Amino acid sequence: MSNAAAPLENDSPPNENSATAEFCFETLPIFARQIENVRDQTEQAILALSTRFRGIVTSLDGAVAASQNVSGDGGRELTSAMDEGRQQLLKVVDALTAIRESRAALIGEIRSLGVYTHELQDMAKRVEMIAFNTNMLALNAAIEAAHAGGDVGRGFSVVAQEVRHLATASRETGKVIGQKIAVINDSLTHILGANEKVTERENIAVKDSELRINTVLEQFGGMTERLLGSAEQFRRESEVIKEEVMESMVQLQFQDRTGQILAHVAKSIEELPVVADSLVATGSAADARRAAQDYLAEMANSYTTDEQRRIHEGDTAGAAKPQAAEFF
Amino acid sequence: MSKRILIVDDSASVRQVAGMALTRAGYEVVEATDGEDGVSKLTGKLNLIISDVNMPRMDGIGFLKAVKAHPGYKFTPVIMLTTEAGEDMKNKGRAAGAKAWITKPFQPQTLLDAVSKLVIA
Numbered sequence: 220m221s222n223a224a225a226p227l228e229n230d231s232p233p234n235e236n237s238a239t240a241e242f243c244f245e246t247l248p249i250f251a252r253q254i255e256n257v258r259d260q261t262e263q264a265i266l267a268l269s270t271r272f273r274g275i276v277t278s279l280d281g282a283v284a285a286s287q288n289v290s291g292d293g294g295r296e297l298t299s300a301m302d303e304g305r306q307q308l309l310k311v312v313d314a315l316t317a318i319r320e321s322r323a324a325l326i327g328e329i330r331s332l333g334v335y336t337h338e339l340q341d342m343a344k345r346v347e348m349i350a351f352n353t354n355m356l357a358l359n360a361a362i363e364a365a366h367a368g369g370d371v372g373r374g375f376s377v378v379a380q381e382v383r384h385l386a387t388a389s390r391e392t393g394k395v396i397g398q399k400i401a402v403i404n405d406s407l408t409h410i411l412g413a414n415e416k417v418t419e420r421e422n423i424a425v426k427d428s429e430l431r432i433n434t435v436l437e438q439f440g441g442m443t444e445r446l447l448g449s450a451e452q453f454r455r456e457s458e459v460i461k462e463e464v465m466e467s468m469v470q471l472q473f474q475d476r477t478g479q480i481l482a483h484v485a486k487s488i489e490e491l492p493v494v495a496d497s498l499v500a501t502g503s504a505a506d507a508r509r510a511a512q513d514y515l516a517e518m519a520n521s522y523t524t525d526e527q528r529r530i531h532e533g534d535t536a537g538a539a540k541p542q543a544a545e546f547f
Numbered sequence: 548m549s550k551r552i553l554i555v556d557d558s559a560s561v562r563q564v565a566g567m568a569l570t571r572a573g574y575e576v577v578e579a580t581d582g583e584d585g586v587s588k589l590t591g592k593l594n595l596i597i598s599d600v601n602m603p604r605m606d607g608i609g610f611l612k613a614v615k616a617h618p619g620y621k622f623t624p625v626i627m628l629t630t631e632a633g634e635d636m637k638n639k640g641r642a643a644g645a646k647a648w649i650t651k652p653f654q655p656q657t658l659l660d661a662v663s664k665l666v667i668a
Binding site: 262265266268269270272273276280465468469470471472473474475476478479523524525528539540541542543544545546547 | 630651
C-alpha cells in the first residue's frame with residue numbers, strides 16, 4: 220500500500236476506527252463487571268470458608284479442653300478416685316479379717332470354758348462319792364442303833380435314817396449336775412465344730428473378696444488407663460487438625476490481595492474507554508504517547524501490592540510470603 | 548479484665564483471622580469495616596488498634612490521623628496491617644503515628660507478638 224509509512228490512526232478508514240473503538244467501549248465495561256463479579260464471589264466464598272474454619276477451630280478448642288479435663292486434671296482426679304476406692308475396699312477386707320479374729324478370740328474363750336466344765340464334772344462325781352460314803356456310814360449307824368436297842372437305839376436309828384435320806388438326795392443332785400454339765404459340754408463341742416466350718420467358709424469368703432476386689436480394681440485401672448490414653452491421643456490429634464485449619468485460614472488471606480488486584484484491574488478496564496478518548500483527543504501521536512506514559516505512571520503509583528508493581532515492570536510475581544513486623 | 552482491641556479492615560476474612568487469633572489469646576475484639584466505621588467505634592476503653600491501609604470511604608492513614616487527633620485515643624498504639632509494602636506508604640504511616648507495620652499475608656503469631664509488645668494497660 221502507498222500509505223504504509225503513515226501513522227496508524229490513518230491506516231483504516233474513519234468509520235472502521237470508530238466501529239472498533241465502539242466495540243471496545245462496549246466490551247471493556249463488560250470485562251470489568253465480570254472481573255468484579257468474580258472478585259465478589261471469591262470474597263463471599265472465602266468469607267464463608269473462613270467463618271466455618273473459625274467455627275471448626277472454636278469447636279476443636281472446646282473438644283481439646285474437654286479431653287484435657289479427662290487426661291489432665293480430670294485424669295489425675297480419676298486416678299486419685301481409683302486409689303481412694305482401692306483403699307476403701309481394702310478397708311472392707313480388713314473389717315472382715317478383724318471379725319474373723321474376734322471370732323477366733325471368742326472361740327478361745329469357749330475352749331477355756333471346756334476346761335472348767337471338766338472340773339465341774341469331777342466335782343459332781345466327788346459329790347456322788349461323798350453321798351455314797353455318807354449313806355454307808357448312815358447304814359452302819361442304823362445297824363449299831365439296832366444293836367443298842369431301847370430308846371437310845373430308836374433315837375439314833377431315826378437320825379441315821381435322816382442322814383441316809385440326805386445322802387440319797389445329795390447323790391441324786393450330783394448325778395443331775397453331772398448330766399447338765401454333759402449337756403453343756405455337748406453344746407460347746409457342737410459350737411466349736413460349727414465354728415470351724417464357719418471359719419473355713421469365712422476364710423474362703425475373705426480371700427475371694429480380696430481376689431474379686433483386686434480383679435475389679437485392675438479392670439477399672441486398665442479401663443482408666445486406656446481412657447486417659449485415648450483422651451490424650453484425641454487431644455494431640457485435635458491440636459494437629461486445629462493447627463492445620465488455622466494455617467488454612469492464614470492461606471485464605473490471598474483473597475485480600477487478589478481482591479485488591481482484581482478491583483484495580485476492573486477499575487482500570489472501566490476507565491480505559493475514557494482514557495482512550497482522551498488520548499485520541501490529544502491530537503498528535505507524540506502527545507498521545509506522552510499522555511499514555513503519564514497514565515501508566517499514574518497507574519503504577521496507584522498499586523497497593525509489590526506483585527502489581529513487579530508485574531507492571533515486566534517481572535513475574537509469585538504469592539507473597541508472611542514477613543516479620545516492623546516497629547517504628 | 549481482658550484488654551480491648553479494635554480491628555479496622557474492609558476484608559472480612561482478615562478480620563476473621565486476626566479476630567480469632569486475638570480472641571484465643573484472651574483479648575476482647577471490636578471490628579470495623581473501614582476508616583469511617585473505625586472512627587465511629589472509638590468509644591470506651593481501647594488498649595490497641597489494628598488498621599488496614601487501603602479501605603473504602605476513609606483509608607487507614609486518614610483513620611490513623613483521626614485517632615491521633617482524638618483526645619481520648621491519641622496515646623492508643625496503632626499497628627498497620629496491610630498489603631502495602633512500599634517505603635513511601637510506611638513513611639506516611641510512621642509520620643502519622645503508627646507504632647508498627649505488618650505486611651499481609653501475616654502469621655497470627657507475628658500479630659500476637661506485636662500486640663503483646665505494644666498493648667497498653
